[in-house]
Amino acid sequence: MKKILITGAAGFLGSHLCDRFIKEGYYVIGMDNYITGDKKNLLHLEGNINFEFVEHDITEFINIEKDLDYILHFASPASPIDYLKIPIQTLKVGSLGTHNLLGLAKDKNARILIASTSEVYGDPLVHPQTEGYYGNVNTIGPRGVYDEAKRFQEAITMAYHRFHGVETRIVRIFNTYGPRMRLNDGRVIPAFMGQALRGEDLTIFGDGSQTRSFCYVDDQVEGIFRLLLSDYVEPVNIGNPHEITIKEFAEEIIKLTGTTQKTIYQDLPVNDPLQRQPNITLAKKLLNWEPKVNRAEGMKMTFDYFKSLSSEELLKRDHKDFAKHMKK
Missing domain, CATH: 3.40.50.720 (NAD(P)-binding Rossmann-like Domain)
Structure with a gap:
């Protein structure tokens, strides 16, 4: 073995x-x-x-x-x-x-x-x-x-x-992303889903035009x-090369969760990347690998995991002043 x-x-x-x-x-x-x-x-x-x-x-x-x-x-x-x-x-x-x-x-x-x-x-x-x-x-x-x-x-x-x-x-x-992410770890997926589950407006840093690939x-x-x-x-x-803006992603989360929250905006943290998208040509060639799970399916499984957390876990937050610290 x-x-x-x-x-x-x-x-x-x-x-x-x-x-x-x-x-x-x-x-x-x-x-x-x-x-x-x-x-x-x-x-x-x-x-x-x-x-x-x-x-x-x-x-x-x-x-x-x-x-x-x-x-x-x-x-x-x-x-x-x-x-x-x-x-x-x-x-x-x-x-x-x-x-x-x-x-x-x-x-x-x-x-x-x-x-x-x-x-x-x-x-x-x-x-x-x-x-x-x-x-x-x-x-x-x-x-x-x-x-x-x-x-x-x-x-x-x-x-x-x-x-x-x-x-x-x-x-x-x-x-x-996926099950077992910490709801309060500050990254965009658990942050948006946590806010939606708590009935809070979704916070976008910057104007929402920055992109991520999940x-x-x-x-x-x-x-x-x-x-x-x-x-x-x-x-x-x-990584998954399918790129989406943060603003579009927030709208997807609101639709997925069936909530009525708005999006609110705060200043973009220092050095926060404006674009993030992998070129996976090498992984395809060397490993015969590419992602199979589409975002809609993956987000539903992730949201179902977060919904299963206790109310105590849902309300726990490590840092409310994340943006303030990023500006230091």
Whole structure:
């Protein structure tokens, strides 16, 4: 039985990856320190003989006694609310944490896949974004702690591949959504759905003309799975290229939820990307992958998940002053 370590296992994407690899017949070791992860995302795996969980901060030394065939590094704050609240931890998990895991991969002779992000492109001047685009990033802006952590992560990963011969893979993840997202994590899908469920008006930052492209979690996991097992070592975009403006998306959410709320507008946060759309030509060619779940279907499944949350979860909010912090 192949053994895989998945960091960030209690997070949104990490927990879905645990499910997928168990389903594929792997022995999964999940690791998380719960700084942004949620224990309930893994409750359904309690008692599963092919799963074990280790509570650990990967910025500290990592000791795994078992042999490992693969490592998936998905430990990192991923929403602006998170990395504005814990900027130092965000930088450390992308640098020290990645260094520790690359060292572990070298020691175990394991293949490691690093979760990078479309944020390495910053506020792009090229549209759609290809893997060859170097990006337009403000290193000292409020988003820089996340953007630069991920850019460094890619650099040290390629250094370990070139210098030590470690088998590495890099996925650049574009906006992904689905069940187990945190309703209060500040990203547009849970933000709009949470506001709709609470009977609040939907808040659009800027004039709503900025665009995003949303990929359902099952499609994202399939792309990651195929990339891990491929022979390609350089970054690959995995995302849904179907682009939509935030204003159009807010209207879709109002229609989906059957609510009567209005949209209201606030200032656009500093360095918030105006365009985000993946070019997935490389993923199609190398992995024979492209997204299958259309947005209407995926949004309905996601909304049904949010509707199932308790009233306490629905009302919980980490940061009401998100926009204020983004302006610092």
